Amino acid sequence: MKILGIETSCDETAAAVVEDGVKILSSEISSQVELHARYGGIVPEVASRQHILSIIPVISKTMNEAHIGWHGLDGIAVTNGPGLAGSLLVGTSVAKAIATVKELPLTSINHLEAHIYANWLSSQKPAFPLLCLIVSGGHSDLVLMRDHGDYTILGRTRDDAAGEAFDKAARILGLGYPGGPAIDREAVKGTASINLPRALLKGTCDFSFSGLKTALFRLVENGKINNTADAAASFQQAIVDVLVPKTIAAARQHCVKQILLSGGVAANRGLRQRLVKDSPIPVLIPEPILCTDNAAMVAACGFFHFQADKINGLNMDVIPGLKLS
Ligand code: KG4
Numbered sequence: 001m002k003i004l005g006i007e008t009s010c011d012e013t014a015a016a017v018v019e020d021g022v023k024i025l026s027s028e029i030s031s032q033v034e035l036h037a038r039y040g041g042i043v044p045e046v047a048s049r050q051h052i053l054s055i056i057p058v059i060s061k062t063m064n065e066a067h068i069g070w071h072g073l074d075g076i077a078v079t080n081g082p083g084l085a086g087s088l089l090v091g092t093s094v095a096k097a098i099a100t101v102k103e104l105p106l107t108s109i110n111h112l113e114a115h116i117y118a119n120w121l122s123s124q125k126p127a128f129p130l131l132c133l134i135v136s137g138g139h140s141d142l143v144l145m146r147d148h149g150d151y152t153i154l155g156r157t158r159d160d161a162a163g164e165a166f167d168k169a170a171r172i173l174g175l176g177y178p179g180g181p182a183i184d185r186e187a188v189k190g191t192a193s194i195n196l197p198r199a200l201l202k203g204t205c206d207f208s209f210s211g212l213k214t215a216l217f218r219l220v221e222n223g224k225i226n227n228t229a230d231a232a233a234s235f236q237q238a239i240v241d242v243l244v245p246k247t248i249a250a251a252r253q254h255c256v257k258q259i260l261l262s263g264g265v266a267a268n269r270g271l272r273q274r275l276v277k278d279s280p281i282p283v284l285i286p287e288p289i290l291c292t293d294n295a296a297m298v299a300a301c302g303f304f305h306f307q308a309d310k311i312n313g314l315n316m317d318v319i320p321g322l323k324l325s
């Protein structure tokens with residue numbers, strides 16, 4: 001079964017063709033990073049306008065590279081939330097148009113669910129029950145998954161998401177936007193020598209990163225930081241020191257067979273290395289390009305939706321605050 005995936009929830013316009021939920025035939029991503037960098041963050045109206053310009057070229061390129069022709073497709077999967085309403089509307093409208101003209105079934109995808117399914121694109125396949133740590137710009141969720149489509153949220157962030165914390169810390173340190181990759185690059189040049197707080201929130205699977213961000217801000221404000229690389233390394237380590245032990249503890253408690261990592265922050269080298277090193281339970285992490293937003297993960301997830309007969313009508317709406325349940 002060959003599925004065309006479409007992703008426009010935030011600032012990446014992406015399309016991909018994936019076979020049987022596991023094999024990428026083609027994948028295109030048009031990033032708006034440079035467009036938003038001058039504003040220091042994503043401007044929603046600018047994002048939706050750019051999606052309008054990019055979506056058709058991105059889909060055409062993906063279809064050409066898949067070499068299967070439109071008749072070779074079996075369905076369309078599109079992200080309908082969570083995300084920016086104007087951006088989601090571009091992808092869902094185009095998906096509905098293609099589904100109508102090409103007479104293909106359509107399925108709507110939760111962006112967080114798609115991040116989890118990026119792991120099915122790895123050479124090794126996930127085994128249930130599993131625990132997934134989703135760490136992105138808007139979420140830090142610990143999700144127990146007993147089967148396809150069966151999600152229990154064990155914990156989430158009470159304030160800033162991990163990616164949001166990385167982005168804010170990079171701004172505080174003058175490292176620019178997007179912050180996560182900038183801190184990751186800077187951290188390898190420094191040592192984690194600066195004392196920063198870790199909110200462990202014992203007895204829960206929840207996270208909190210706003211105190212850490214404020215602590216860094218105070219140090220910078222008081223002129224206590226004179227080495228940006230050390231500050232980046234210390235900040236990254238403080239985040240990893242919370243994410244890794246809490247994930248392993250939850251995995252042990254629920255006797256899972258595997259731990260998955262996903263979302264943009266899963267591209268972080270410090271986090272990847274530490275989780276693999278510390279976990280007694282097998283860990284799966286997608287390659288970095290499949291951690292950040294892409295449409296291959298949407299198409300992979302779409303395959304499992306079609307297997308479960310989850311098909312949407314053309315009245316499918318966008319849900320900017322969509323939850324994983
Ligand atoms: O999943 P994603 O691409 O978009 C959302 O769904 O939010 O995640 C974006 C987030 C941003 O906050 C970005 O700074 C962070 O992921 N990120 C990273 C790295 N690459 C992206 N954070 C830390 N280290 C990285 N290498």
Ligand code: ZN
Binds near residue numbers: 115136137263264293
């Ligand atoms: Zn994402």
